Amino acid sequence: MNTVQIGGLVSFTTIDFPGKLAAVLFFVGCPLRCAYCSNPHLIKPGVGEYDPDKVLDWLKTRQGKLEGVVFSGGEALMQGPAVIDYMRSVRDMGFAIGLHTNGFYPDMLAAAADLIDWIGLDYKATKTNYERLTGINVAYDQMIKSLDVWAKTKKPAEVRVTCDPRYVSPDDLLQIAQDVAARGIKNFAVQRYIPHFEEGENKTNPEMRNAFFDNDKLRGKIDALFETVAWRD
Numbered sequence: 001m002n003t004v005q006i007g008g009l010v011s012f013t014t015i016d017f018p019g020k021l022a023a024v025l026f027f028v029g030c031p032l033r034c035a036y037c038s039n040p041h042l043i044k045p046g047v048g049e050y051d052p053d054k055v056l057d058w059l060k061t062r063q064g065k066l067e068g069v070v071f072s073g074g075e076a077l078m079q080g081p082a083v084i085d086y087m088r089s090v091r092d093m094g095f096a097i098g099l100h101t102n103g104f105y106p107d108m109l110a111a112a113a114d115l116i117d118w119i120g121l122d123y124k125a126t127k128t129n130y131e132r133l134t135g136i137n138v139a140y141d142q143m144i145k146s147l148d149v150w151a152k153t154k155k156p157a158e159v160r161v162t163c164d165p166r167y168v169s170p171d172d173l174l175q176i177a178q179d180v181a182a183r184g185i186k187n188f189a190v191q192r193y194i195p196h197f198e199e200g201e202n203k204t205n206p207e208m209r210n211a212f213f214d215n216d217k218l219r220g221k222i223d224a225l226f227e228t229v230a231w232r233d
């Protein structure tokens with residue numbers, strides 16, 4: 001098995017894999033360059049500081065205590081077939097597999113779909129703003145392909161939008177929600193944008209950031225589209 005590069009590990013979480021007690025593994029490397037990235041140390045491909053075999057040994061000690069393992073990043077699928085092999089090893093230990101993904105690798109997602117129980121997919125903006133936010137011109141189209149790959153599996157997913165008002169408007173949010181619902185996804189999440197790295201004149205303010213959450217009409221319309229909507233205010 002080729003080696004995967006793991007740059008971080010959370011040993012216990014109740015919030016990153018719905019309904020499961022889980023650990024989270026953060027894989028090194030991401031093809032996108034999102035303006036608000038909160039894991040910039042994981043973007044550049046490189047050597048992870050966690051030995052993958054030792055992580056598997058540690059997971060053995062968690063059998064019967066944890067129910068799932070979340071593959072996060074960075075973008076775990078950037079590591080190619082090696083990460084699929086690693087998922088299989090984790091799954092063979094009896095853990096459910098969750099994946100947090102930006103959707104950039106639809107073919108990899110299709111190849112790994114049988115091993116994955118749930119995904120959290122980032123739908124970052126409308127197509128118009130995707131390149132400006134992520135720095136990559138094909139990122140939107142790749143994400144939509146991934147969304148459709150996963151929707152076909154009929155397995156559970158959460159599609160989430162981080163509401164950075166520099167790239168997403170309340171109207172955009174509704175448009176995204178309608179698109180996601182039309183593709184058969186049942187669970188949606190709206191996440192407050194937290195400004196960590198803003199510079200220069202293009203700064204947000206609390207009123208701009210609250211506009212998504214203080215708008216009862218918008219909330220009602222979005223809530224009506226899905227079985228669940230998490231408003232992470």
Ligand code: SF4
Pocket residue numbers: 030031032033034036037038039040043073074075102
């Ligand atoms: S997809 Fe995630 S990890 Fe990659 S640059 Fe964007 S926010 Fe950062």
